[in-house]
Amino acid sequence: MNLLRFGHVTAPVLGAFWAVIMAVTLAVGFSFSTGIGFQPRVLLSLIFGLIAGGAYLTGARQSVILVAMVVLGILVTLAGFGPIRVSGQGGSFLSVLTGVALGLAVAYPLGAILNEVTPGALTRHVFEEAVIRFLTGFGYIFFTAIVVIPFYVMVMTSLKSQQELLQNPLDFSIDLSKGTDLLRSYAELFADFNFGSYLVTSLFISVMTVFITLAFSVPGAYAVARLRFRGQAAFSRSILLIYMVPMIVLALPIYIAYSMTGLRNSVLGIVLIYPVTTIPVALYMLQGYFRGLPAEVEEAGLMDGLSRLAVIWKITLPLSLPALASVSLYVFMIAWNEFLLAFMLLDDPSKFTLTRGVAMLNSSEIPRQHLMAGAVVATVPIMALFLGLEKFMTKGLTAGSVKG
Amino acid sequence: MTSAVPPKGTGPLARREARLAWGLLLPTVISVSLVVILPLLAIFWISFKPIELADLRAPTPIIKESLRGKPSDVGDTGTLEYKLRNSSRDKAITGVTLTDMIPEGLVLGELDERCTVSVQDLFCDFGDLAGKQREKISIPVTLTQAFVDAGVHPKDSIPVMTGDAENILTNFEFSLENYARIFDGDEFWTVFWVTLFYTIVGTVGALVFGLFAALLLNKSFRGQGILRGLYLFPYVAPVIAVAFTWVTLFDPFSGSANALLLQMGVTQEAINFFGQRPLALIMVTVFEIWRYFPLSFLFILARMQSIDTDMYEAADMDGASPFQKFWYLSLPQLLGILSVLFLLRFIWTFNKFDDIFLLTGGNAGTRTLTVNVYEQAFAVSNIGAGAAVAVVIFGCLLVFSFFFFKYVSREEGL
Numbered sequence: 001m002n003l004l005r006f007g008h009v010t011a012p013v014l015g016a017f018w019a020v021i022m023a024v025t026l027a028v029g030f031s032f033s034t035g036i037g038f039q040p041r042v043l044l045s046l047i048f049g050l051i052a053g054g055a056y057l058t059g060a061r062q063s064v065i066l067v068a069m070v071v072l073g074i075l076v077t078l079a080g081f082g083p084i085r086v087s088g089q090g091g092s093f094l095s096v097l098t099g100v101a102l103g104l105a106v107a108y109p110l111g112a113i114l115n116e117v118t119p120g121a122l123t124r125h126v127f128e129e130a131v132i133r134f135l136t137g138f139g140y141i142f143f144t145a146i147v148v149i150p151f152y153v154m155v156m157t158s159l160k161s162q163q164e165l166l167q168n169p170l171d172f173s174i175d176l177s178k179g180t181d182l183l184r185s186y187a188e189l190f191a192d193f194n195f196g197s198y199l200v201t202s203l204f205i206s207v208m209t210v211f212i213t214l215a216f217s218v219p220g221a222y223a224v225a226r227l228r229f230r231g232q233a234a235f236s237r238s239i240l241l242i243y244m245v246p247m248i249v250l251a252l253p254i255y256i257a258y259s260m261t262g263l264r265n266s267v268l269g270i271v272l273i274y275p276v277t278t279i280p281v282a283l284y285m286l287q288g289y290f291r292g293l294p295a296e297v298e299e300a301g302l303m304d305g306l307s308r309l310a311v312i313w314k315i316t317l318p319l320s321l322p323a324l325a326s327v328s329l330y331v332f333m334i335a336w337n338e339f340l341l342a343f344m345l346l347d348d349p350s351k352f353t354l355t356r357g358v359a360m361l362n363s364s365e366i367p368r369q370h371l372m373a374g375a376v377v378a379t380v381p382i383m384a385l386f387l388g389l390e391k392f393m394t395k396g397l398t399a400g401s402v403k404g
Numbered sequence: 405m406t407s408a409v410p411p412k413g414t415g416p417l418a419r420r421e422a423r424l425a426w427g428l429l430l431p432t433v434i435s436v437s438l439v440v441i442l443p444l445l446a447i448f449w450i451s452f453k454p455i456e457l458a459d460l461r462a463p464t465p466i467i468k469e470s471l472r473g474k475p476s477d478v479g480d481t482g483t484l485e486y487k488l489r490n491s492s493r494d495k496a497i498t499g500v501t502l503t504d505m506i507p508e509g510l511v512l513g514e515l516d517e518r519c520t521v522s523v524q525d526l527f528c529d530f531g532d533l534a535g536k537q538r539e540k541i542s543i544p545v546t547l548t549q550a551f552v553d554a555g556v557h558p559k560d561s562i563p564v565m566t567g568d569a570e571n572i573l574t575n576f577e578f579s580l581e582n583y584a585r586i587f588d589g590d591e592f593w594t595v596f597w598v599t600l601f602y603t604i605v606g607t608v609g610a611l612v613f614g615l616f617a618a619l620l621l622n623k624s625f626r627g628q629g630i631l632r633g634l635y636l637f638p639y640v641a642p643v644i645a646v647a648f649t650w651v652t653l654f655d656p657f658s659g660s661a662n663a664l665l666l667q668m669g670v671t672q673e674a675i676n677f678f679g680q681r682p683l684a685l686i687m688v689t690v691f692e693i694w695r696y697f698p699l700s701f702l703f704i705l706a707r708m709q710s711i712d713t714d715m716y717e718a719a720d721m722d723g724a725s726p727f728q729k730f731w732y733l734s735l736p737q738l739l740g741i742l743s744v745l746f747l748l749r750f751i752w753t754f755n756k757f758d759d760i761f762l763l764t765g766g767n768a769g770t771r772t773l774t775v776n777v778y779e780q781a782f783a784v785s786n787i788g789a790g791a792a793v794a795v796v797i798f799g800c801l802l803v804f805s806f807f808f809f810k811y812v813s814r815e816e817g818l
Contacts, residue, residue: 027668032660037667087667128726139620140631146694147637153660154649169655169663216435219428229422235429241805242440246755248774249794252781253443253450276439279432308424337642339758355644359762368652375645386640390633393640394702 005127007057007119014134015053015110016046022105023048023083025141030084030098032152035171037087038098045083048076052106056114065111070103077102109137151379158185158373165368185373193370194349195357195377202336202354203381205270209335210328212275213282217327220279221286222312226295236287243280247340255344265348273341278331285330289323290316325392329385333393336382354378444798450791452578457785463492463569465500465533471558475547484512484558486528486541494535497567502528504563509550516541533567582792586780599754599772602689606756607749609693611742614700619730621701622708632705639698647762650691654678684768688760692753700745707741708734743811751804755797773797 473482781790
């Protein structure tokens with residue numbers, strides 16, 4: 001550890017690791033955007049990074065180092081010894097581009113990471129700061145990559161044709177000259193697979209679920225939070241306990257009961273069952289919020305002659321509008337994303353919800369881009385809602401959602 | 405002078421409040437017990453019964469009525485035929501009878517000995533019907549003017565059938581066969597260890613990655629809000645969409661991940677990520693971590709932002725290094741939320757069904773207990789065995805929640 005905390009060692013080592021990270025990142029990024037093979041080479045990357053890290057120890061100006069590393073990057077890539085090997089189809093233009101990108105991506109952040117790192121022994125503070133900056137840089141790249149790549153693949157696959165997909169699964173570049181033809185999968189989904197109706201069904205079911213859930217959980221949560229009655233503590237615990245019962249355990253008897261009563265394959269059956277799965281969590285979230293409201297306001301209302309129910313309606317609810325928004329959004333999300341019950345209880349294609357409809361697309365006869373287009377159709381509304389109302393959504397997620 | 409004594413017992417006001425409370429809770433209590441408590445009891449009941457998917461529909465006599473010989477004019481003769489069969493292959497139906505209305509103007513010939521006619525109603529008694537048994541009744545008929553004028557068909561009136569079959573769901577036969585079956589052999593333990601691996605690695609992984617992500621975003625900079633929103637994507641998107649995306653991405657033939665790895669020279673031939681042991685189990689666990697790290701991240705970030713900054717300033721004055729500050733200040737402060745998250749996520753990951761079901765369908769060594777419920781009940785169509793697995797899951801859940809309430813709820817005031 002002490003040896004590491006020595007400028008002559010720290011800078012090249014961090015530089016070497018950084019170069020490997022950047023080489024892999026750039027190779028993956030370029031491959032996914034062009035479809036041509038880019039191969040990161042660990043050993044050459046390490047050497048490249050060693051040089052870059054060492055350069056910062058010389059005390060040269062950053063601009064000089066940047067230029068030097070870019071030139072070096074271009075030269076070694078063209079010569080075939082670059083940290084990233086561009087496959088034959090690439091041509092020299094792409095090699096030059098790769099070299100430039102590599103030089104910049106390695107040298108520029110490294111300047112920030114190695115800020116204050118000087119030759120000779122380092123203080124613990126300087127060393128750890130440098131390591132933390134290195135890890136932070138890595139973290140941003142890593143998390144952004146793992147989140148973005150699947151969604152990128154989802155959207156891009158839905159815009160391709162079967163042929164293109166089989167030809168080169170890596171090639172996600174889209175041909176803009178095709179115009180609206182790009183959206184063919186979507187047009188087919190809505191025209192041939194009835195996705196318009198699924199969208200409406202899902203929306204209807206989710207909205208109904210939100211309303212029914214609120215109608216049940218608001219009075220319940222108020223009672224648990226404010227009123228004194230015997231069994232209150234036991235009650236709040238059993239809410240949480242019920243919240244932990246796995247759906248698959250309940251799905252079996254529900255399936256049997258629905259088969260016997262003929263509620264299977266009906267939207268009504270789904271609307272009856274979804275709210276019950278969300279009431280406990282909504283009740284739990286709301287009672288937490290109600291407890292946080294000042295009781296004095298309500299007592300003032302009581303003193304002025306309002307009944308309890310009027311107090312709830314006229315005082316508590318208006319005060320808890322933000323919480324109601326969060327809970328509604330969260331419940332909406334659960335209902336919209338629900339898959340298991342829809343999958344088990346709905347067989348009739350005319351009554352599918354969106355998730356059930358997407359599940360139907362997962363067959364060997366239906367091309368992949370349709371499946372991905374279905375996934376996009378299911379994802380976009382909830383994402384739009386999420387991004388538009390992120391504040392409420394985040395609050396809702398934190399308040400009640402250790403559930404998943 | 406007597407000293408004031410506080411009132412004992414519940415006064416009328418308190419009683420009224422309690423009444424109101426129960427009134428407000430009543431809808432929730434009723435609906436939740438209908439959909440949660442009742443099914444739970446049902447699961448226990450079913451788990452002791454040797455019941456298969458086909459037994460769900462009680463055996464019924466199925467009737468098919470037809471007018472043969474194509475009679476169309478006055479004086480034509482034909483045959484009115486009733487074909488009857490037991491819908492079940494092995495269960496008997498007792499006391500099977502048929503009642504049907506004969507259209508006006510249709511003159512019946514010689515009747516089957518099991519049937520009688522009173523005015524317009526035909527009544528036949530078949531007695532008991534064994535499993536798979538078929539019966540046929542043919543009655544010669546002659547058409548008259550009234551029948552042709554009315555233009556009705558014998559099939560317009562649907563025959564009313566009666567018959568009792570023993571329903572296996574409601575009788576009082578019990579057996580331990582289902583439990584014997586699921587605990588039999590190595591299969592149960594394989595499933596159990598898979599579940600444990602998935603749950604523990606998935607939970608810890610999601611917590612560690614969540615902590616890392618929270619540390620990254622626990623500072624304000626431009627774009628922090630955007631990144632925070634972005635990192636929540638995996639959790640907010642519908643599971644079905646992201647699961648199928650992963651399946652597409654890691655497809656052994658047309659998946660981009662394989663193409664990428666081949667191009668990079670990491671592997672020489674395509675890897676079947678979701679189709680081979682033990683890689684499939686690792687992949688579904690990675691998916692679990694990927695999908696739920698946002699949740700841990702959100703909780704941990706919220707807790708971090710409420711830590712007092714004074715402490716860090718004091719530590720700075722004392723010359724603590726960044727890692728020391730994390731290890732000696734942040735981590736102890738986060739321990740509470742981390743343990744709550746661990747327990748809750750543990751329970752939820754244990755209960756997880758959709759993700760694995762969509763990714764691998766429980767194949768290639770990824771069958772967890774929850775997937776096993778589905779597998780037994782619907783793939784093998786043995787509902788009883790599925791219910792028995794569900795009871796085992798419920799037992800585990802009770803153990804977990806005991807720990808939860810014992811160690812966690814007090815701390816976080818849940």
